[in-house]
Amino acid sequence: MKITQEADYAVRIAYCLAKNGKTDAKSISEEAVIPARFTLKILRKMMEGGIVESIMGAGGGYRLSREPDSINLRRVIEIIDGPITFNRCIGDEYECSRVNCKKSCPFHLIFTLVNEAITERLDKITLASVLECGCRVTEIL
Numbered sequence: 001m002k003i004t005q006e007a008d009y010a011v012r013i014a015y016c017l018a019k020n021g022k023t024d025a026k027s028i029s030e031e032a033v034i035p036a037r038f039t040l041k042i043l044r045k046m047m048e049g050g051i052v053e054s055i056m057g058a059g060g061g062y063r064l065s066r067e068p069d070s071i072n073l074r075r076v077i078e079i080i081d082g083p084i085t086f087n088r089c090i091g092d093e094y095e096c097s098r099v100n101c102k103k104s105c106p107f108h109l110i111f112t113l114v115n116e117a118i119t120e121r122l123d124k125i126t127l128a129s130v131l132e133c134g135c136r137v138t139e140i141l
Contacts, residue, residue, distance in 0.1 A: 007080040009034045010042050014076045017052065018068040018127035024061040042080065049079030068131060074122035084122070086115035 012032040017023060020031075029039040043062055046052035053065040064071060078084060089105075090112050 003077055004081050006038070006042060007077045009038060010046060010076050010080045011073060013039065013042055013046065014051065014064070014071065014127055015130060017062060017064045018071075018131055022055060022059075022061045022063040028062065045079060046076075049075075051075065051079065064127070067128070069126050069128035071127045072123050073125045073127075073130075074119055077122065084115065084119050086118060087111040090115055 009032065012034065013028055016028050016032050020027075023031075025039050025043060026036060028034075028043070029036040032039070034042075043052055043054075047054060047062075051065055051071050052062055055061055055063060074084065087107075089108050
């Protein structure tokens with residue numbers, strides 16, 4: 001499983017907003033080292049996803065729409081990439097060529113468990129926990 005570069009950028013943008021509060025797109029772009037055009041595109045998606053809001057006017061910018069302790073990494077990633085799926089066989093849209101795959105295939109069961117573990121872990125990691133621990137990530141995990 002590999003998250004897209006856009007989802008990676010979204011996580012950095014969310015972290016930047018959690019750390020700095022209201023910030024303009026140019027500052028976010030510079031701090032997170034993301035091209036400005038891409039920053040604006042991702043901010044728009046994050047606004048549509050309900051975790052970022054835009055502040056209009058002369059001291060405007062962007063800010064999180066909720067507290068950092070109520071926004072987890074899974075939510076940020078899924079706003080950009082959609083549901084996290086470790087392997088295509090556990091997705092609803094994939095039809096496995098094996099008969100009764102979802103009931104009898106050991107790999108389907110293994111991948112389902114791995115997917116659940118990944119999503120559960122990402123659910124537990126909030127922006128607030130990352131702010132608190134910084135690079136001492138093992139304290140979060």
